[in-house]
Amino acid sequence: MSMENTAKTNVTSKLEVIPGHAVNIPVFQLLKEDGTVHKGAKLPAIDKELALKMFSTMQFIRLLDERMFAAQRQGRISFYLSSLGEEAASIGSAAALAFEDMIMGQYREQGALAFRGFTVEQFMNQLFSNEKDLGKGRQMPVHYGCAALNFMTISSPLGTQIPQATGYAYGQKHSPANKDAEKTCTLVYFGEGAASEGDFHAGLNMAAVFKVPVIFFCRNNGYAISTPASEQFAGDGIAPRATGYGMKAIRVDGNDIFAVYAATQEARRIALEEGEPVLIEAMSYRMAGHSTSDDPTGYRTKEEEEKWRAKEPMIRFRNWLIAKGWITEAEADQQMAAHKEAVLAELKKAETVPAPHVDEIITDVYDTPSEQLQVQLDALKAHIRKYPDAYPATAKGVK
Amino acid sequence: MAKMNLLQAINSALDCAMAKNDKVSVFGEDVGHFGGVFRATSGLQEKYGKARCFNTPLVEQGIIGFANGLAAQGSFPVAEIQFGDYIFPAFDQIVNETAKFRYRSGNEFNVGGLTIRTPYGGGIHGGHYHSQSPEAYFAHTPGLKIVIPRNPYQAKGLLLSAIFDPNPVLFMEPKRLYRAAVGEVPEEEYTLPIGKAEVVKEGTDVTVVGWGAQVEVIEKAVELAEKDGVSAEIIDLRSILPWDAETVAKSVMKTGRLVISQEAPHTMAFGSEVAATIQEQCFLYLESPIMRASGLDTPYPLAHEKEYFSDHLKTYEAIKRSLNY
Numbered sequence: 178m179s180m181e182n183t184a185k186t187n188v189t190s191k192l193e194v195i196p197g198h199a200v201n202i203p204v205f206q207l208l209k210e211d212g213t214v215h216k217g218a219k220l221p222a223i224d225k226e227l228a229l230k231m232f233s234t235m236q237f238i239r240l241l242d243e244r245m246f247a248a249q250r251q252g253r254i255s256f257y258l259s260s261l262g263e264e265a266a267s268i269g270s271a272a273a274l275a276f277e278d279m280i281m282g283q284y285r286e287q288g289a290l291a292f293r294g295f296t297v298e299q300f301m302n303q304l305f306s307n308e309k310d311l312g313k314g315r316q317m318p319v320h321y322g323c324a325a326l327n328f329m330t331i332s333s334p335l336g337t338q339i340p341q342a343t344g345y346a347y348g349q350k351h352s353p354a355n356k357d358a359e360k361t362c363t364l365v366y367f368g369e370g371a372a373s374e375g376d377f378h379a380g381l382n383m384a385a386v387f388k389v390p391v392i393f394f395c396r397n398n399g400y401a402i403s404t405p406a407s408e409q410f411a412g413d414g415i416a417p418r419a420t421g422y423g424m425k426a427i428r429v430d431g432n433d434i435f436a437v438y439a440a441t442q443e444a445r446r447i448a449l450e451e452g453e454p455v456l457i458e459a460m461s462y463r464m465a466g467h468s469t470s471d472d473p474t475g476y477r478t479k480e481e482e483e484k485w486r487a488k489e490p491m492i493r494f495r496n497w498l499i500a501k502g503w504i505t506e507a508e509a510d511q512q513m514a515a516h517k518e519a520v521l522a523e524l525k526k527a528e529t530v531p532a533p534h535v536d537e538i539i540t541d542v543y544d545t546p547s548e549q550l551q552v553q554l555d556a557l558k559a560h561i562r563k564y565p566d567a568y569p570a571t572a573k574g575v576k
Numbered sequence: 577m578a579k580m581n582l583l584q585a586i587n588s589a590l591d592c593a594m595a596k597n598d599k600v601s602v603f604g605e606d607v608g609h610f611g612g613v614f615r616a617t618s619g620l621q622e623k624y625g626k627a628r629c630f631n632t633p634l635v636e637q638g639i640i641g642f643a644n645g646l647a648a649q650g651s652f653p654v655a656e657i658q659f660g661d662y663i664f665p666a667f668d669q670i671v672n673e674t675a676k677f678r679y680r681s682g683n684e685f686n687v688g689g690l691t692i693r694t695p696y697g698g699g700i701h702g703g704h705y706h707s708q709s710p711e712a713y714f715a716h717t718p719g720l721k722i723v724i725p726r727n728p729y730q731a732k733g734l735l736l737s738a739i740f741d742p743n744p745v746l747f748m749e750p751k752r753l754y755r756a757a758v759g760e761v762p763e764e765e766y767t768l769p770i771g772k773a774e775v776v777k778e779g780t781d782v783t784v785v786g787w788g789a790q791v792e793v794i795e796k797a798v799e800l801a802e803k804d805g806v807s808a809e810i811i812d813l814r815s816i817l818p819w820d821a822e823t824v825a826k827s828v829m830k831t832g833r834l835v836i837s838q839e840a841p842h843t844m845a846f847g848s849e850v851a852a853t854i855q856e857q858c859f860l861y862l863e864s865p866i867m868r869a870s871g872l873d874t875p876y877p878l879a880h881e882k883e884y885f886s887d888h889l890k891t892y893e894a895i896k897r898s899l900n901y
Contacts, residue, residue: 306879307879314877315704315877315878320703334661370633371634373633373635402613403610409633476610533880538872553872553873560893568882570883
């Protein structure tokens with residue numbers, strides 16, 4: 178059998194039915210909800226500087242999400258998608274990577290991007306689709322991307338990034354530049370809903386077969402828009418699926434930034450030293466709606482939300498930092514106030530930056546615009562000159 | 577009769593179909609208790625139970641594969657794909673399975689009970705993943721029917737026809753009009769024919785053809801043309817597979833001119849097929865080349881949505897080009 182099929186096969190004459198919940202993976206946690214450490218638990222080696230950077234990023238994202246959600250409600254941006262309650266999952270994991278590692282996001286990992294160094298101004302330019310947006314105003318708000326920060330541009334269709342991560346990591350593994358000290362891996366984020374897509378299966382299976390250095394990071398936040406995890410899958414979450422692919426898995430408390438950091442650090446070690454993919458399932462809760470387009474009161478209870486509010490990730494990290502003496506209440510509040518000032522200032526600025534020039538409407542479809550696209554652009558510009566009032570965002574630029 | 581918007585008309589059609597035949601079921605992502613992200617299936621789970629209106633896991637290829645099986649079993653599944661932009665993981669199931677189920681089995685089996693509902697089109701600040709008009713990909717697939725309604729009355733009558741049509745139907749809903757289009761709609765069941773275009777407005781100088789949300793754009797363009805003294809005939813194709821070449825040809829033989837206005841990218845949009853067929857059938861009647869107003873041959877942009885869109889002004893200009901040729 179082993180010649181044709183690498184699955185281990187022990188022969189038995191006893192009919193045995195394997196139960197559907199044979200694998201039950203515990204949740205790895207270091208920080209308890211009150212911010213104290215489990216007895217005997219070993220915290221990852223995180224120095225004060227790194228800890229404060231992680232905390233500051235967390236506060237920034239909390240503030241950014243709150244302000245931009247409000248900005249959408251005021252009609253200043255068309256759409257927003259908050260990561261409220263899941264900041265530890267994205268920031269803790271990004272912090273455990275090397276800067277050169279590729280990150281492929283789904284669309285709720287602004288924390289990872291901010292940790293990498295995406296500036297407030299860059300966030301705002303994307304959110305306002307203005308001419309300074311790296312994505313040239315082409316995608317809906319929150320579809321960030323930045324080559325300089327090794328953060329792949331986000332795509333709305335769910336799960337498409339999962340097999341792409343496998344391919345990217347395969348390229349990293351076989352790159353001539355992939356020397357011992359400079360080995361890199363790819364970390365790909367997705368939700369427990371996206372894990373139902375066919376691309377999830379394809380991506381994980383291929384990664385296990387090809388033994389590539391990729392970390393599949395599932396944010397299990399309990400909901401895919403209105404659909405609860407209980408209507409998404411019948412098994413014990415996402416992590417046990419790794420077993421079926423012959424892949425290692427870790428389940429971690431996604432609201433515990435130290436546990437997320439430690440889990441990702443170990444996954445990265447396995448990916449690079451052992452040359453194998455790892456699946457991490459971070460257990461969390463989407464405290465906000467899916468986006469500005471839905472109202473969670475239509476599909477879940479206040480009681481459920483309150484239960485999870487007590488487990489939210491920022492308070493426990495803050496409590497730990499204060500107990501450790503690395504930050505004071507006042508300093509934490511001052512930091513938040515500074516973030517607020519920066520966000521408001523950049524928001525105002527980005528709002529007044531013009532839309533991309535109309536010439537950009539045909540660029541990047543190909544490496545250079547085709548003759549046919551150039552003809553279409555010329556006709557469009559002639560049309561805009563004829564009806565400038567109908568196209569106020571670009572009329573000025575075509576005079 | 578009741579005043580309904582397009583979503584309410586869809587909801588009413590589903591309600592009528594489910595009341596009429598208990599083998600009709602509706603499902604898709606967030607379709608159950610929540611009633612769908614646009615609320616098209618609102619209240620149906622409460623009324624007909626979880627076995628007939630339910631959430632699926634988040635997997636489009638699974639939704640359509642499941643629907644194919646359910647239809648093959650003799651049911652009338654109405655599967656929702658949340659956005660037309662997300663239909664592509666199901667492309668294999670639709671193109672290779674749904675469309676060929678009857679043909680490949682010599683009619684031993686069929687999935688004629690299947691209806692796939694999906695919102696399409698732009699005008700909602702959705703960028704390229706919430707705005708596409710992918711109807712032409714599917715129009716290249718023998719075995720499918722494709723229906724695209726323009727208003728609430730059409731939506732209900734055509735959806736009821738689609739659900740009980742003995743062939744699989746892709747029913748594409750203009751999401752820009754979901755709440756914007758309001759009109760009188762009968763509360764009871766009624767059907768409208770699939771494969772039959774409708775002359776929305778009669779005219780003598782030029783024929784303007786469209787489907788779905790674009791008909792509203794054409795109406796605005798024709799208002800402008802009328803101020804110039806032009807009499808335009810407007811035709812809503814209503815279904816693009818099969819499509820009613822006869823009605824269009826008859827009109828073009830009368831007016832001598834044809835303009836097609838479409839939202840999708842210009843190259844290989846469905847208007848290309850209309851133009852080719854009409855020049856074959858009406859060559860000697862045409863007084864000017866067939867003109868098209870379309871989206872650009874680029875992905876659907878966000879910041880440049882207005883510039884990209886084949887709006888009423890571009891359609892009006894196409895009418896003028898046709899007349900002044």
